[in-house]
Amino acid sequence: MRLSQFHLRTEKETPADAEIASHRLMLRAGMVRKLAAGLYTWSPLGLRVLRKVESIVREEMDRAGAIEMAMPSVQPRELWEESGRWRRFGPQLLKIRDRRDQDYCFTPTAEEAVTDFFRQEIASYKQLPVNFYQITSKFRDEIRPRFGVMRAREFIMKDAYSFHVSDEDLQREYRNMYDAYSRIFTRLGLRFRAVFADTGAIGGSASHEFHVLADSGEDALAFAQESGYAANVELAEAICNQTRPAATQALEKVETPTQKTCEDVAALLGIPLQRTVKSIALMGVDAGGGAQFVLAMVRGDHALNEIKVSKLPGLADHRLATEAEIREYLGAEPGFLGPYNARGKIRVLADRSVCAMADFVVGANENGFHLTGVNWGRDLPEPDETADIRNVVAGDPSPDGNGSLGIARGIEVGHVFALGRKYSEAMHCTVLDADGSAVHPAMGCYGIGVSRIVAAAIEQNHDEAGIAWPAPMAPWQAVVCVINPKGNAEVAAAADALYRELGEAGIEVALDDRGLRPGPMFADIELIGIPHRIVVSERGLAAGTFEYRARTATGPENLDRASLLARLRAE
Amino acid sequence: MRLSQFHLRTEKETPADAEIASHRLMLRAGMVRKLAAGLYTWSPLGLRVLRKVESIVREEMDRAGAIEMAMPSVQPRELWEESGRWRRFGPQLLKIRDRRDQDYCFTPTAEEAVTDFFRQEIASYKQLPVNFYQITSKFRDEIRPRFGVMRAREFIMKDAYSFHVSDEDLQREYRNMYDAYSRIFTRLGLRFRAVFADTGAIGGSASHEFHVLADSGEDALAFAQESGYAANVELAEAICNQTRPAATQALEKVETPTQKTCEDVAALLGIPLQRTVKSIALMGVDAGGGAQFVLAMVRGDHALNEIKVSKLPGLADHRLATEAEIREYLGAEPGFLGPYNARGKIRVLADRSVCAMADFVVGANENGFHLTGVNWGRDLPEPDETADIRNVVAGDPSPDGNGSLGIARGIEVGHVFALGRKYSEAMHCTVLDADGSAVHPAMGCYGIGVSRIVAAAIEQNHDEAGIAWPAPMAPWQAVVCVINPKGNAEVAAAADALYRELGEAGIEVALDDRGLRPGPMFADIELIGIPHRIVVSERGLAAGTFEYRARTATGPENLDRASLLARLRAE
Known part of the structure; x- marks a missing residue:
């Protein structure tokens, strides 16, 4: 991509109403633009990053055997009445009335719609297990949307729903999804942790949250280094090993x-x-x-x-x-x-x-x-x-009896639930079992906040100069910067040749041919977080080198063409 | 893809309320499932086809220099008041009120939102021209949704919006988009025609519609073979070359x-x-x-x-x-x-x-x-x-003076508009021109009905047995069918080997290992419209051949492995 043909718009000023780093940096880098409270337009730059996340999520869901489909955004009230959630979901459910006075909602999650799809499509245990997923827009009418896409009202979610004849098979798929999620966050290059979690409004018997670790995270996580125990502080049991001493003071x-x-x-x-x-x-x-x-x-x-x-x-x-x-x-x-x-x-x-x-x-x-x-x-x-009615604190004994707890902060980006039969029973969804009897399938549901991951990754990976993307999420892996392309045709030609060579070598590269002065150009590239920057200049050409700098390195180094290619290929 | 790991659900019965072939066949093939009036869930099979269309649209938009971004589905009333369309759009605009009693709509099109994005992002003529596009869900609250995804309420649309300093540059981009659309429909393998069209509610100075030709099409198109003239009958001028004869009869x-x-x-x-x-x-x-x-x-x-x-x-x-x-x-x-x-x-x-x-x-x-x-x-x-107040009829002289008109029927799947300054003026969107004065940019807008294309392609390409996809839209290019896989391990192994060999040769292939009897299996494969079917059977293996049949051929033929590969590669 030649950046002169792309649309980049960065800002030096820190936006006034952005409270957290990811919100500030996404606005400054021009990744998103607010349309209304909790509603964001994704610019070309932002969408490139969002699509990176989507692709990795899709690949790993496919690899895990889940099958992609797509349900409508607008869903009829009748289905939500069947599950009882039309009322119980509360005011976060965005309700819509159409021109014929029929009631609908903008889907915040799709247990009802997928159960309705399932009961029309699948009649026999022979067609189980099955795991349907989609990557689509969802809406939650937050009373106080804030932090940019971290807590937006309209957002992109990957939601998956599995169906099983037995609880054992649900447990197998739950583990399968747990493993897929671990692969997804590992491939995204994020430091994360899976923790036991409360099942909350979704219901069910077991649940794990996946958190991107970041000091700014809204959730406190308790974990024991010794045992691997990890749970949301909401859920972690506070053990009391003390026995009451005798009284020594008077009232x-x-x-x-x-x-x-x-x-x-x-x-x-x-x-x-x-x-x-x-x-x-x-x-x-x-x-x-x-x-x-x-x-x-x-x-x-x-x-x-x-x-x-x-x-x-x-x-x-x-x-x-x-x-x-x-x-x-x-x-x-x-x-x-x-x-x-x-x-x-x-x-x-x-x-x-x-x-x-x-x-x-x-x-x-x-x-x-x-x-x-x-x-x-x-x-x-x-x-x-x-x-036990208190939050655990650092130093508490681990509930599994092995070591003591530390506390870290995290941003929830994924959640897996063993739902059981809550929705299949409420919605009269059955399949014929091997013995010919109608049984309610057990269900699991598995969500990933795709757009939130973008913000969470920034909370975890940024510095004074801007975003420092993990390579798999970066809009481009490398950028070739040209100093004074209009003033020096030889430099411009060399940069162009290098840009094409890197592209042919399979490196996802941009050419910054916008003609900016070096200061603003480098500031932009650091702000938008490209992992590898290569500068083509008159002086470098004379010396037969390119100036290379990794986003997180302390300074640049001069490399010849072969060393540069080797370095980029090694990443 | 092994079909035993996929989700296929076909139906023999013709659905009662489906009036047109594409609706009937999409339901019978299990591509979509109705959630409510005008709202459809895309099954895994349907989504595969939809994604084929999306990919080709995206590739050609990118090639034409348009830049992808994404705007929210839910858009605030204030923007639609600025353009005057909050009222003027009429009851097809799905209005939404949130928990704070603010008004929004579900976007049916995004001229307002993109103009708002533009006026925040772009200040100078130097950043023009630019063409932003997105491929997202849209909603039109049709009074009578029907014909399945052909006239659904929620649908997938590619919409693009270009901005220009001069009318001449708008005309250049209009032509550029016209050419991109022609490449898109050509690559999709569809017989189509671009016609002069009315600018209607969107407004503007020039407009062309792109129609997939099909006898069931809702639109009548007038065209002259001799000159290439083509227009929607709504617009085609009826020429009258006759002069009034003298009166011969009494009143x-x-x-x-x-x-x-x-x-x-x-x-x-x-x-x-x-x-x-x-x-x-x-x-x-x-x-x-x-x-x-x-x-x-x-x-x-x-x-x-x-x-x-x-x-x-x-x-x-x-x-x-x-x-x-x-x-x-x-x-x-x-x-x-x-x-x-x-x-x-x-x-x-x-x-x-x-x-x-x-x-x-x-x-x-x-x-x-x-x-x-x-x-x-x-x-x-x-x-x-x-x-001129009548529709043209076949045989009328062509308005360009060259030949006479024929009439064909078409399904509108794309529309390009030279909008002019309607929205940039109404929404006070300006850029600084080279001489330092603030000017309203000229705009073009360009839509493609991505989900409608799927239905239109079926209207054009089907027979008694089902859908006959143009290869670029087919869910898979080829399918390997196994006769009695459980009864004959050798046949199963040979089918599996062929399936992997074709995959490695770059052919997008499915393996029908569901264990159906040949009759229902072949009926499914014909119904869902896979272009190439290969049958692996005991008899064929003994003879060293595979039974090959193209979807549109009158019968099968037996080919050895090399001939089969050559045939599939040639397609």
Whole structure:
């Protein structure tokens, strides 16, 4: 590609409303252009990168035996009513009414449509297993689209759906997809990690997320180097190996006039944060279906895990208690809450590590006061319930009993689910089994955020000068830059010859013949992240060399033609 | 591809609601599956064909210098208000409201979005010309979607948009695209014709349609073999070389009690249809803006051309007159209308050939009567207006003065427009010209109905047994069929070896290892239209031959391995 025939438009200025590196750099490199909130046009440069990702995803899905097809963007309400998701999916489902007042949605995912396709197409176990996939636009009406294509409303997703007669065969395909995903992210040149994950709104029995590792990642991942254990912090079990020590302090009420956080209380009292306990007031439902006030307690240095809480009885749809409810049940303001001297009937839910504490500090349920030297059994009844309700932290023991956990940050780019029969049962989808009986097929579903991968790769691979693509995702592998092509015909001809020679050698190369001065030209090439830059200049020609620089190298070097070709071929 | 690893599902039954061959055959071959009215899932087989078309379109667009990018499906109302098309596009525009009550549409075409992209990206004439294209899903909310993917609501379109400083450069690119389109349809192996077309709702100064020729086509095309002239009948000028003969008959009123059509009147009177005149009552507006009753007159054997009528003064938004209006202005019922003895003030609009008639027959404006021997100037004033308001018919002189016209039927699959400055002016899109002044760029737009091409190709290429793909569109070029693979290991091994050998020779080949009996297997292969079928059987192996049959041949022939390879390579 001659860049004079292409469309490149870069910007020096950092865009005002771009909060993260990938968003800033994609705008500065001119890869995308905002059309409206959460809607982006992919420029020719951006589309080249997106297509690289698509191709690798497609090749590995094909290699894994999945079969590509394509479902419409606009899907009828009736199907989504069958699965119950027309309502349950929530406001992220973009609803559409056509000229005949029929309801549709813009597909955010396609379990319903593929199950409908399957039940019309496949009647016998003999045609199973099968795994259908597509790479198409999806839409989620995010309340606050941001971070560019990282959290856009319209995006490109690869979604695959497999069907099986037995759970065992589903497990085999789940592993097959897990392996295919690992190959995909490896081939893309990304540092990634697969972690156990929550099955969330999609449902099912097992699930792994694939994360691109990046400090800016929205997700925290827990992993044990020793065992290979890895899970989203949402899911990773917090093990408590401690047993409760004996009480040594007397219960005492201390004045904490403005100290509403555990940090402030610990500082005032001169004690470690680990000696304090945080009390979070929630509303759930009791066994009779009535409202229940729940006091969730985690250690001062820990964070409550909402997902773990929501899996406990009566807490599936819990919410934070209002200040009025807190006053009614505890008689104090947030900041001074605790399980001692409650006014109403409350359910005390202690994290495992809180249950193992002695001589701890909690709010006194009296504004401006905390209690110290608090002990279960002596000052308070034992907790109504003890459970794992906190996020793991670095140093926690690994749940598999092997080593301790570290925490890394990641960007979710893939997700595999063993769905089971949720959709096939809801949508009355059956096949005839070997014995002639109609059975609901087990399903798996497997997603990859194709457009998000582009942003995630930049979060992981960039520097002050711009993007530093992993070679498999780069718009071109190499670029030949010409200094002053109009002023020196010999230089221009030599650059042109080198450009053609590299192309014939199978190297995907661009020729920067736009006629820019070296400074802006090199800045562009670094910004858009081409892995290999070769400069053809009068001085180099005289010396019989080309100036070569790898994007991530500290400086250029001069190579003759043979060395240059060998270097590029080696990559 | 081993078909046992693929997903094929064919049907013997002709689907009940499929009206045209391509719809029937695409359903029977299992290429598409209806999700809802006008919405189709593309099965793996269908998608293979669609991708063949996409690839050829993409290659030729790239070769022509167009640059691929991608715009979102969901586009904001504000842009469509800028061009005025939010309202003007009509009910085919699928409107969407998001969770924040903002209005969007599902893009049916992207002049607005690309002009918005352009005005943000390009500031100088130095960056022109440029031609951006995309291959993406579009949506038109057809009131009556039908004929499968031929007239679906969601469909795949390639749309391209070029920008130019001068009209001359637009003309050059228009020609460049015309040539690219000709290469595309030639490479696809289709019989096609480019014709002059009406610019319609898109607007602009020049336009050509590309039609796949097929008897079932919705469009009538007029062309002159001698000169190469070709135009949509909507647009082709009807030339009248006749001059009006002298009157020879007296005006006479004749009884035609039940004869309301020209055909019936001519039969009753025993005269040629060409002697009769059809009067069509329309309502337009007069110079003062008031309602105007217009009597449009065409020869009995001709058809009124609404598009030609709508280009005449006061008739842009004409409609048929109601029966009440007809009674008021003419005093008779439809079937007996004419320009003689009108009750009210009417505008008589005669087709050129009607103006050239003498001694003709028209309705008497009295129920049950016609007039014969009518003559302009003697019995009636000369027409208020004479114009070309009819469709051309076979045998009409070619408008370029060279030969006479034939009529063929076609399916529109491509359209090129020289748009001019309609969108750049409406959307305040300018670039700086060489002299430093801001100018509105001239635009062209160029569409190809990628998914429609699949159906159009079938309309043109099918027989009793099914689809007969042009080779470039076939899902595979060849298929190796195995008779009784499980019963004979030697046959299975020989088929497998041939399958791999053909693959290595660069032939895109499938292996039908599904284990079907020969009858159903051959029926499937013919139905899905694979150009070359090779059968490996016990008998053939014994004789050292393979049974080869081209899809369009009358029967099979036995070829040895070398002859078979030579035959397939020659294709």
